[in-house]
Amino acid sequence: MSTSELPDDPHEAVREALSEVSVPGIESDLISAGVVYEIDLHGGNLTVIVDISPYPAASDENVMTAILEVTEAIPGIENVQVEQAGPDAELRTSVEDFDRVIAVASAKGGVGKSTVATHLAAALAADDDVALFDADVHGPNVDRILDVDGPVYATDDGNPIPIAHDGLELMGIGLLQSDVPLAWRGAMVHDAVSDLFGDTAWRSDGTLVIDLPPGTGDVVLTTLQDVPVDGLIVVTTPFHTSVADTNRTIDLFLDEGVPVLGAVVNMAEFTCDHCGEPNDLFEDNLSDLSTEVLATLPFEAEFQERPEVGSAPDGVRDLAEAIETEFDALAAYEPPADAVDIRGLDPEPRRDRVRETFETLESGEQFRVVSDRDPTPIRQYLANLAEVEPAAIEPFEVRRKSPDAWELTTVRP
Template sequence: MSLNEAQVRAALAGLSDPHTGLDLVAQGSVRGVGLDGADIAVELLLGYPARGWHQALAGIVRERLAALPGAGKVTVSVGSRVQAHRVQKDLTPLPQVRNIIAVASGKGGVGKSTTAVNLALALQAEGATVGVLDADIYGPSIPKMLGLSGKPDSPDGKSIEPKRGHGLQAMSIGLLIGEDTPMIWRGPMVTQALQQLLGDTRWDGLDYLVIDLPPGTGDIQLTLAQRIPVSGAVIVTTPQDIATLDARKALQMFNKVEVPVLGIVENMAVHVCSNCGHAEHVFGAGGGEAMAAQYGVPLLGSLPLDIRIREQADGGTPTVAADPEAPLALAYRDIARRAAARLSLQARNKSLPNIVISNT
């Protein structure tokens, strides 16, 4: 009995994508099925960057299809395409930015900026073109984390060229002022400055622009969330009750402005002693998981309290750039895949074209 396409698709429908929770057929990743006698060729196209998972996925699919009765040689190609997704009503996506992902926290000190820059680097490591905008006007830290110095160029006196750090396109108020210069501005001035940084920067064909928002949920944050065309948000918290209490407010802020929350990142979840290996939950345990369950959003991942994360960010080479294949970097990359996969399930902005494809 010879195989047919329906049998192949049925087999693929039994394979779930761990990043989306859907099977490969349901999420539209099966781009083509070819049969040549007993030989099978399958082309898969994911809606999010997943370079680090392509090979493993191809292996899983080959194994599943090779087990079909009468199957011969199985060939699987896996690629990714990033598309533009819908933003808040009455707002229009930027011409050179397909998706904006806001990274927010309810309070400071939870590692939001470190998470934002490593998320951006992780998305890039997975095959996307990525930029990062430092929206923390009062406490810009992205320039130091990316090892950037000097003022950005302005070719026409109006627009600004983004600085480049570890492959990322980056912009921050910290690049325009002295490192120790305080920004003594009221809310409206901050909002205007951020909008200018966002709109006047000459972003070049970004799949994702990661915005590191200031901590909190006050007037400034709400105004920014209403005026910036955001495709999705990631909430960063630590497990402790006080942090998750404030993080809940950040999550609700995005709900109010109709920005999908892609998930929660639990930072500083556990500390493992570098001398004896003893693991201790310094800031409590399970806070991020409980919050995710309460609001029906995914826990994208938990990150440890590890001195290397701090040292690498302070040194201008964040964890994902310092060693992309190390366990800590792989944890960030898994979070990036999960966040981007969640975004890929959102409604698309049909006014913008599909552009980026990477195949393995």
């Protein structure tokens, strides 16, 4: 094995070497055929995880021998190990199997949302099992940021298998429609995203990071309908119109019951190469932002580099730590003392507890319920108890306070 220094981009050197490897039973090279599931490189220690299950005519021994021969010749590679990826039986086709789902959104395009989402996923993957879903249908570019190509293969049941890259799993429309302009209408977008959310065969089950399209259109609403989003990160610049539009995006997610973890302020400043002084790119309007700032990221070249697991920029590491703190706070949620807590109850006791408390209130008194699912349907029940139309139960505010706690606040008419 070589004792020289590793190439400047060792992952790319390994990919290039494997892209030259062909073995009997596989019609193209190992990279193009999707046989290479993951390349894990730490110093001079290389692990190549392969999946040849789509190619029953191929020999495990031939694949392993070919990989060893080409990778051991790469300068700086000292130890090589070839492992088989887990069988399809370990794949999961429900996003509900993830421990948590984090959505990354922005009100406007061009604020660095996809860059933040990709760097965040790589940072979280240093300590967790992480998958990244690119739902930005009209401008998918997470695969380009990570420099990942298809093809995407499927299980025997036709479920698309995400591409593994440097400790991450990746799926998105961009991998299925490479270099094809996407001029889809609403129904087509809805169906495509819903199908991918429902059918993708994930191996990961820790954290799913979703890169949403900018704005509050069909794909965002589809995500809220199809996916149990546990927390939202909004990305904005300090520019006043970006902050104002971001506040409207936050309101949408809150109305849909999604906890807002906070904001990432991107491109906040840049440091002059000549004088070394920091300079603001925008006038600071962050005092108008309606959520906590979790991280402030500068306009620097390191954020334009390919994200790698275990080597996140300082600001992204700060963001990952802040997110963990926010989730800890959500998990520690305690309902208000005056709230009716119906979590964990069967349907009849839930109704009884709501009725008993609501009927003791005078007109105009506040009524609050904490539930383990969206309590919006309670509005009709309260209207029946008060013998009024549902619209008379006003104000009627529902907020998701934690992954397992929704809080309803209204008054007795």
